[in-house]
Amino acid sequence: xxxxxxxxxxxxxxxxxxxxxxxxxxxxxxxxxxxxxxxxxxxxxxxxxxxxxxxxxxxxxxxxxxxxxxxxxxxxxxxxxxxxxxxxxxxxxxxxxxxxxxxxxxxxxxxxxxxxxxxxxxxxxxxxxxxxxxxxxxxxxxxxxxxxxxxxxxxxxxxxxxxxxxxxxxxxxxxxxxxxxxxxxxxxxxx
Numbered sequence: 001x002x003x004x005x006x007x008x009x010x011x012x013x014x015x016x017x018x019x020x021x022x023x024x025x026x027x028x029x030x031x032x033x034x035x036x037x038x039x040x041x042x043x044x045x046x047x048x049x050x051x052x053x054x055x056x057x058x059x060x061x062x063x064x065x066x067x068x069x070x071x072x073x074x075x076x077x078x079x080x081x082x083x084x085x086x087x088x089x090x091x092x093x094x095x096x097x098x099x100x101x102x103x104x105x106x107x108x109x110x111x112x113x114x115x116x117x118x119x120x121x122x123x124x125x126x127x128x129x130x131x132x133x134x135x136x137x138x139x140x141x142x143x144x145x146x147x148x149x150x151x152x153x154x155x156x157x158x159x160x161x162x163x164x165x166x167x168x169x170x171x172x173x174x175x176x177x178x179x180x181x182x183x184x185x186x187x188x189x190x191x
Contacts, residue, residue: 001054001059001061001113002061003059003061003109003110003112003113004066005105005106005108005109006105007065007066007067007102007105008063008064008065008066008074008102008105008106008109009063009064009065009066009071010059010061010062010063010064010077010106010109010110011061011062011064012054012060012061012062013049013050013060013061013062013076014050015047015050015051017046017050017062017073018043018046018047018050019043019046020073021046021049021050021062021073021076022041022042022043022045022046023073024073024074024075024094025037025041025046025076025092025094026039026040026041026042027094027095028155029095030092030093030094030095030155031154031155032127032153032155032156033092033126033127033130033133033153033155034090034092034153034154034155035151035152035153035154035155035162036154037092037154037155038154038155039154039155039156039157056117057114057117057118057119058078058079058080058081058087058114058117058119059077059078059079059110059113059114060076060078060079060080061076061077061078061106061110062075062076063075063076063077063093063102063106073094074093074094074097074102075091075092075093075094075097075102075103075106076091076092076106077089077090077091077092077103077106077107077109077110078090078091078110079110079111079114079119079122082123086121086123087114087119087120087121087122087123088122088123088124088125089107089110089111089122089123089124089137089140089142090124091103091106091107091110091136093106098132099132103133103136104136104139104140107136107140108140111140120167121166121167122166122167123164123165123166123167124137124140124142124165124166125151125162125163125164125165126162126163126165127151127153127160127161127162127163128148128160128161128162128163129160134163134165137165141167141168142165142166142167142168143165143166143167143168144163144164144165145164145165145166147163147164148161148162148163148164149161149162149164150162
C-alpha cells in the first residue's frame with residue numbers, strides 16, 4: 001500500500017530505512033508517547049519493526065516529505081489490531097516536524113486506505129498528557145468515549161492513563177480531559 005498526500009508519500013518501511021527510522025524516532029519526547037516502542041530505540045529495534053509482516057488490509061506506513069528536496073522521514077502511521085482484535089490507529093511524528101499538520105495528513109490517508117479495505121470501527125487513544133495527539137484525533141473526526149484506562153508505555157516503562165477514542169458518527173464530541181489539564185499548551189505529537 002502506498003499513498004500520496006499534498007506533502008507526503010506514505011509507504012511500507014523497507015530495511016534500507018532502518019537508519020533513518022532509528023534517527024527519527026529515537027527521541028525521548030517521541031518515545032514517551034508510544035506504547036510499543038522501546039526507549040532507547042536502536043538500529044536492531046528498527047530492523048525488527050521493518051521485518052514485521054504487512055497485513056493485507058491494515059496499512060502500516062512510514063511518512064516521507066515529498067516537497068522541497070530529497071524525501072525526509074517525518075514519522076509513521078498505521079492501523080493495527082489491539083489486544084481484543086479491534087482496529088486501532090497509531091502514529092508518531094519526529095520532533096522537528098511537530099505542529100505542521102503531518103500527523104493529521106498521514107492519518108487521513110491511512111484511514112482512507114483502511115476504509116477502502118472495509119476496515120471499520122477504528123479506535124484510537126492517547127496518553128493523558130499528550131493533548132496534541134487528542135487534537136489530531138478530533139480533526140480526524142474521532143470522539144472521546146469518556147473512558148480512561150491505564151496502558152503500559154515501553155518508552156516510559158510505566159503504566160499511563162490513556163484516553164480512548166472512537167470514530168465519530170454524529171459530529172458531537174465528548175470533552176477530552178487532556179484539554180482541561182493542558183489547554184493550548186500541547187506537549188507532544190505521537191500516539
